[in-house]
Amino acid sequence: MPDGHPEQPMIDGKEIARAAALLRAGRLVAFPTETVYGLGADATNGTAVAGIFAAKNRPSFNPLIAHVPDLAAARDLVTFDDLAERLAMRFWPGALTLVLPRRDTCPVAEICSAGLDTLAVRVPAGEIAQALLRAVGRPVAAPSANPSGRLSPTTAAHVISGLGDRVAMVLDGGPCPVGVESTVIGVFDGQAVLLRPGGLAVEEIEAIAGTLSRPSGDPDAPASPGMLASHYAPASALRLNATAAEPGETLLGFGPDAPPGPNLSPSGDLAEAAANLFQVLHSIDRGETGRIAVMPIPDHGLGLAINDRLTRAAAPRDG
Ligand code: TXA
Ligand code: MG
Numbered sequence: 001m002p003d004g005h006p007e008q009p010m011i012d013g014k015e016i017a018r019a020a021a022l023l024r025a026g027r028l029v030a031f032p033t034e035t036v037y038g039l040g041a042d043a044t045n046g047t048a049v050a051g052i053f054a055a056k057n058r059p060s061f062n063p064l065i066a067h068v069p070d071l072a073a074a075r076d077l078v079t080f081d082d083l084a085e086r087l088a089m090r091f092w093p094g095a096l097t098l099v100l101p102r103r104d105t106c107p108v109a110e111i112c113s114a115g116l117d118t119l120a121v122r123v124p125a126g127e128i129a130q131a132l133l134r135a136v137g138r139p140v141a142a143p144s145a146n147p148s149g150r151l152s153p154t155t156a157a158h159v160i161s162g163l164g165d166r167v168a169m170v171l172d173g174g175p176c177p178v179g180v181e182s183t184v185i186g187v188f189d190g191q192a193v194l195l196r197p198g199g200l201a202v203e204e205i206e207a208i209a210g211t212l213s214r215p216s217g218d219p220d221a222p223a224s225p226g227m228l229a230s231h232y233a234p235a236s237a238l239r240l241n242a243t244a245a246e247p248g249e250t251l252l253g254f255g256p257d258a259p260p261g262p263n264l265s266p267s268g269d270l271a272e273a274a275a276n277l278f279q280v281l282h283s284i285d286r287g288e289t290g291r292i293a294v295m296p297i298p299d300h301g302l303g304l305a306i307n308d309r310l311t312r313a314a315a316p317r318d319g
Contacts, residue, residue, distance in 0.1 A: 002086035002242065006051040011172070016132055019135075022138060023042050027167075027259065028048070028168055030156075035095050036152040036180070037158065038124075039143055039159075039167065040140045040142040042138050043067075043109060043139040043141035046111050047272055051140050052142075060305050061111060065125055066181070067123070067139065067141040070170050073123075073133075074088065078103060078121055081187060083191075083192060086208055086209075091205075093125035093126075095125075095178050096122065096182055096200045098120070098122070098185055098186075100118060100119065107139070108139055108141070110282070115281065117217075120184060122182055145162070145163055146158070150162055154175055178199040181199065182196075182199055183201075185197035185209070194213070235289045236291055236293070239291060242294055242295055243295070247289045252264065254294075254297050258295055262283070267296045268297065274302040294310055295296065297310070
């Protein structure tokens with residue numbers, strides 16, 4: 001299938017197949033979409049997704065977009081209400097990302113949604129992205145392929161200069177036609193919310209969805225409950241840098257010296273710990289009456305992002 005088109009000589013089917021095999025093996029591959037280049041990993045492989053954060057040097061775990069080739073593949077991951085369905089039918093493939101409720105059976109690793117019960121999904125346009133996603137046969141998590149804090153890349157040369165030594169492969173599809181990231185829309189209880197302006201004009205979306213609500217800039221003051229990127233935190237209180245559990249606490253271990261019980265990474269591997277973080281927190285969350293004592297996590301590499309998330313989760317809350 002990707003062999004085709006004499007007008008598009010830049011990538012052949014063999015390169016697509018090699019990129020797909022690398023992704024399936026847990027490696028990182030940068031690939032062009034119509035908006036910007038993405039730094040891709042197998043979204044069902046938590047350790048591979050953790051590798052994205054490490055490569056970008058991201059100090060925190062923002063939720064990522066899961067890329068799929070079509071609406072049918074998106075339906076396996078999230079649920080669509082009528083409005084989400086209409087938006088997807090009208091704008092996919094294209095520069096629209098929809099944040100929707102995860103299905104119970106969603107195979108995407110929790111680190112991809114940063115522990116939230118929603119997932120951002122997108123069907124990118126562009127022959128290479130489409131061919132790659134079909135060849136991988138799994139959802140691909142991909143933020144923009146730039147180091148944290150740098151501009152989003154719109155050519156393969158941008159990717160190589162920023163991340164060249166940290167990816168297994170860069171698929172070169174020439175410049176991205178849209179050049180800015182996708183517009184991110186959340187659909188919650190039949191209401192569409194603009195979470196990030198981007199390459200698809202808000203007016204076009206409003207022609208279908210009506211006026212979009214726009215959350216205030218203050219992430220601690222979400223416009224409506226339960227829907228924004230307010231990050232997942234367990235209901236149980238957290239105590240950090242614990243050496244042992246006090247009465248009533250569950251100890252969350254890290255490394256080989258931890259006592260038996262839940263452990264983010266028995267071997268002390270930070271990528272594995274990152275991949276496990278949200279899933280383990282969910283599984284040991286005992287609700288508001290419980291307390292989780294977390295052993296120290298080294299503050300380097302992915303440990304920075306893990307500690308960032310834990311510190312936020314441990315901060316006093318007002319509900
Ligand atoms: O055009 C694009 O969207 C590019 C290409 C590669 O597809 N990707 C991209 O990904 O820009 P990233 O990770 O840089 O931006 C994803 C945006 C972030 O603003 C993130 O907070 C938001 O989507 N997001 C992802 N999942 C979310 C969720 N579950 N709830 C709320 N916001 C979410
Ligand atoms: Mg970005």
